[in-house]
Amino acid sequence: MMIYPTIELQNGRCVSLHRGRLEEPQIWHVDPVAKAHSFAEDGAEWMHLTELDWVAGGMGSDDLVKTILRNSGIPVQLGGGFRSLDQIAKWIDLGAGRIVVGSFAVHSPDLVKAAAKRFPDQIVLTVDVFQGGLMSDGWRSTAAIRPEDFIAAFREDPLAAVIITDIDADIADSDGSLGLVSHLAESARAPVIARGLSWSLDDIARLKYVPHISGAIIGRALFDKSIDLCDALAVANARPGPTAQFI
Template sequence: MMIYPTIELQNGHCVSLRRGRLDDPQIWHVDPVAKAKSYAEDGAEWLHLTNFDWVAGNDGTAEIVKDIILQCGIPVQLGGGFRSLEAIANWIDMGAGRIVVSSLAVQNPDLVKQAAKRFPDQIVIAVDVYKGGLMSDGWRSTAAITPADFIAAFDEDPLAAILITDIDSDIEESDGSLGVISGLADGARAPVIARGLSRSLDDIARLKYVPHISGAVIGRALFDKSIDLCDALAVANARPGPTAEFI
């Protein structure tokens, strides 16, 4: 299972959001570029990067995003309020390995399908689920379409992955979250990346055996040191040991 260490940016800082609120960030006092490089040095194969300034509608932090893409040494999966095909193409041209789209896929699925055909295996759609509904607009609006039908609408498109977040779990621990994500993953044709379920090494150990889930995004737990990245990578890539033969 692929581990995607995560950096979330706002106003030049590494942050984690409380309950998804842009006005209530938890700030981590580390250098974003140095942090990205450290993840690569620890053995990560991908970095997940979100720029909340773009989500809020301004162009701040773009230079830091460029520096991370050019300097971190591993491919970057980049998200943050992409609103046009031109913006997607621009950041792929600047070196982003993948682009994550969320509200754009809900509001203009045809444009996202066009992007997937133009950039096969480089577009990731984010599926944010709250109380069984599909959320958009930064978790502020509930879409008319169900999460399962939304995923199915992209079955024929060459997506790189589907990033599924159960917001109930992101807000507070939810015993049902693994079931929500694994149920949606069952019906997805593209690889599924789970977000919001990795608070401990035990979570990763459980998640790696869930069918159809190919990766996990880990953010806050790496910053507050609940999880060490090297340990997470070791658990995610561990091979089952030999089993005894019964006579």
């Protein structure tokens, strides 16, 4: 299973959000560039980066994002409210390994399909679910289409991956979230990445055996040191031990 350590940027700082609330960030006093480079040093093969100011419609820290793309040492999966093909093409040209789209796919599915054909295996669809509904516009609106149908609509397109997030996930009810994510993953042909379900090494050990899930995004748990990235990678990449043969 692939581990995607993640950085969320807001006003040039590393932050974590509670259920996507942009107005209530938890700020981590670390250098974003150094943090991104540390992911590569620890052995990560990819990282996930979200520019939250773009999500809010602001200018964002373009120069900082460019620096991370150039200096992280590993491919970057970049998200942040992409709204046009030109914007997607620009950041792929600037070095993003993949571009993550969510609301753009809800409002302009044909353009996202065109992007997937133009940039095969570089477009990632994100599916954010709250109380069974598909959320868009920074988790502020509920789309008319069901999450299952939304995923199925892109089954024939050459996506790099599908990210599924259960916004209503709670640490005490992780079994329900695992069930939801696993159910939705059945609708996808592209590899599925789970977000918001990895708070401990035990979570990662369990997630790697959930059907149809091939990756996990981890953010806050790395910053508050609930999870050490080296340990997470070791658990995710561990091979099953030998099984006794019974006659």
